Amino acid sequence: MTSAMLDRRRLLVAGGAVVAAGASGLLLPAMAQGLQPTRSMPGGSNNYRPGAPIVDRIGGGGFWMTGSVRRAGDGVPLSGQRIQIWAHTTEGQERDPQSHGATLTDENGLFRLEMPQIVPTFGQPHAHLAYDSGTFETVFLRPIMPSARDTSLEAHFVLQPA
């Protein structure tokens, strides 16, 4: 009788373990997907010029473009990634070569590049950023400034292996 009760208890514990395993099994795939990759934004690649040089600063500066680059899934910061930036600024229109520049992410996957003040063009104050170095899938972003008076703007990349 005692053994029968123990058996039943064992059975319950075992059953509970199976249920718990099943539940975690259902959860696992969702957790494995983790951080979703950033999708290119419509119009992001407009007026892109391949091979913008890595610069300390675009033009005279005064405006800060900042952001981060992480790996999809586990969110590990990606260092040394080349991010290209261009915009219509006080020193040139989007197509002008002097409006383009590139920078690399630091050991924490962060980048920041000083550039001239962005001014509204084609109806919105916005910037363009590109990752297209090939190791990961190409992503073009087109973030919009909440106000044309802002002197900085952020953009974040989550990249998936190409």
Place this chain on the structure above:
Amino acid sequence: MRTAKATLIWVAIALVVAVPVAMAAASPLLKWRDAIYIVAGLAGVLGFALMFVQPLLIGGYAPGVPRDKTRGVHRLIGGLIFAAVAVHVVGLWMTSPPDVIDALLFRSPTLFSPWGVVAMWAIIVVAVMVALRQSLGFSPRTWRAIHTALVSVTIVGTAVHTLLIEGTMEPISKAVLCVLVVAVTVKVVADMRVWRRRARRR
């Protein structure tokens, strides 16, 4: 006295058209734009401002224009608006081809783009219909209904397009122009009772 009143009305009309254009021409954004982009933007503003005059002419609110000349002036200004739209679109295309192509294909990230493109197509259809009016052979009543429907699309489309843009237009003069253009259009369309099946007998 009548002349003085007519002069005042024309001064008011000229101000409604000229003030938003002048204020856009004084925008601080212009110093960071090249000539083609500046002309393209101002052509858009001028084209929209001229839309204010069109219903006034048809509704008989523009004094001093003889009744038989009204249509000619209306057509002339219509031609100017069409030309302004052409300069606007071509100039923007020269400034940034991919942005204009995105807009024309309705895949632009900016909300104002489809409103402008629909307004453009409506005015293109208007221009083609005006050019072919003789051969189309519509009755005046049918013509008026179709023409009113199409220009209404252009006016509403342009007003929304304009309001959503952060550009060279000064915000208050832009809002006032939008309200005035839509208001005179609604007033004249209501006066003419375009939607009536039979023309009202006077």
